[in-house]
Amino acid sequence: MSRTILIVDDQPEITELLSLYLKKEGFQIIEAHDGMDAFQLIAKEKIDLMLVDIMMPIIDGYQLIKKVRETLRVPIIIISAKQEDQDKIEGLSLGADDFIQKPFNPLEVVARVQALLRRSYNYSIETTTQPEDYKYRKKIVGDLTLDEDSFAIIKQEKIIQLTKIEYKIIEILMETPGRVFTKQQIFERAWNDYYIGGEEDNTINVHISKLRDKIEENPKKPIYIKTVRGLGYKFEKKNI
The missing domain is CATH 3.40.50.2300 (Response regulator)
Structure with a gap:
């Protein structure tokens, strides 16, 4: 094609x-x-x-x-x-x-x-090519709902649209709340490409920052997407 x-x-x-x-x-x-x-x-x-x-x-x-x-x-x-x-x-x-x-x-x-x-x-x-009911399933963590059909996060009844990469990153993090995902794991799964470091790290940081701008009340003090220094990121379920 x-x-x-x-x-x-x-x-x-x-x-x-x-x-x-x-x-x-x-x-x-x-x-x-x-x-x-x-x-x-x-x-x-x-x-x-x-x-x-x-x-x-x-x-x-x-x-x-x-x-x-x-x-x-x-x-x-x-x-x-x-x-x-x-x-x-x-x-x-x-x-x-x-x-x-x-x-x-x-x-x-x-x-x-x-x-x-x-x-x-x-x-x-x-x-x-997922099962017929796949697109109707949702991921719910705390007061956030990831709508797999509309590429959006629903927070307090407000729909927040995501880009394709933002959606894939937050989907990875929300599938196992509390688990730390390295930048390599995030990049290779979200971008479906090999991770080298350097430029890829910068790209991930930018997209995480944009996600925080969209879902956090205070992006400088995030309560959902936490940085685990020296390791990567995790989606925090506690205190939400």
Whole structure:
């Protein structure tokens, strides 16, 4: 099955280069040269993955990702010349799944695209081949309910929407309250990829921070998702 990739970059030489390499691997390519064009294309086309530059006219990459994440869970890889850690953190915080720095090796981009699509596709198969009553089951810990059908947490009758990765992380933690999960265990299960450390640690920290922002009364003093220093994270059931 051919997948459709939307490349969003205001530099034609970048979109042409990426398009060339991705088409060789059998992907269908759609190009946009600013965020506004990209957002209009998303409304009309079925997109399987997005490659997004940050610095673009009209709507920049950050704004585009934020708008997309309001309605879609399509995998997103940022490709940018920005080099600061804060730029990567902001992109991941807004909902991007990966970050590639310019200048890049186009073969690496192809490999990252294939890996992310593979993870996303495998995840969708997982969730659609469960027993018939699976989607109606819920995980309940204290006053939090993880709704496996709507990718949401219900807290005090308030529905809190989660991204795909946020959902998978909290699902892992809530399945065994009190158990400590290492960063390696979380990454390999949530991202379905090999854990190396360093960049993966930073990615996990960002997503944990976003989860805390959504479910904790005071994210700086969390009562649900606890850090176990030097080990990882656990979901605390006591005192909830």
